[in-house]
Amino acid sequence: MWLKLAPNWVHHKWVIQPSERTLIRYGLILHPIGNNMTFMDTAEIRSKLGAELRAARARRGYSQEKLAALSGISRNAIVRFESGERSIDVVRLFALAEALRVNPGDLLDAAQRGD
Known part of the structure; x- marks a missing residue:
């Protein structure tokens, strides 16, 4: 899956739209479920994406140090991303997805599903 950027017409900023079913806006992910919408706050987003990043790293058998070397991102930043302490910018x-040889959209989708 490829990421698509969609304009936020209210503030004219760009937001990540990982799929047709999900929209990240105002620090919330909106999930359509039937006719209802559920919400994840930013802490939950960081936590789930961090857990998926950690799982993807483990599947490759990479240490945080190896991922840091391959991605050009410091080990300390990776620790903060994986713990959900810090948000991961696009x-x-x-860079992390490329180092892990995964599609960034797949990381977002897995985090959304809570895999």
């Missing part, structure tokens, strides 16, 4: 998400 540029770093792409």
Whole structure:
């Protein structure tokens, strides 16, 4: 899956839209479920994406140090991303995904599903 950028017409900022079913806006992910919407707050987003990043790293058998070397992102930043302490910006998400040889959209989708 490829990431698509969609404009936030209210504030004219760009937001990540990982799939047709999900929209990240105002620090919340909106999930359509039937006719209802559920919400994840930013702490939950960071936590789930961090857990998926950690799982992807483990599947490759990489240490945090090896991932840092391959991605050009410091080990300390990776520790903070994986713990959910810090948000991952789009540029770093792409760098980490490339180092892990996964699609960044797949990381977001897995985090959304809670895999």
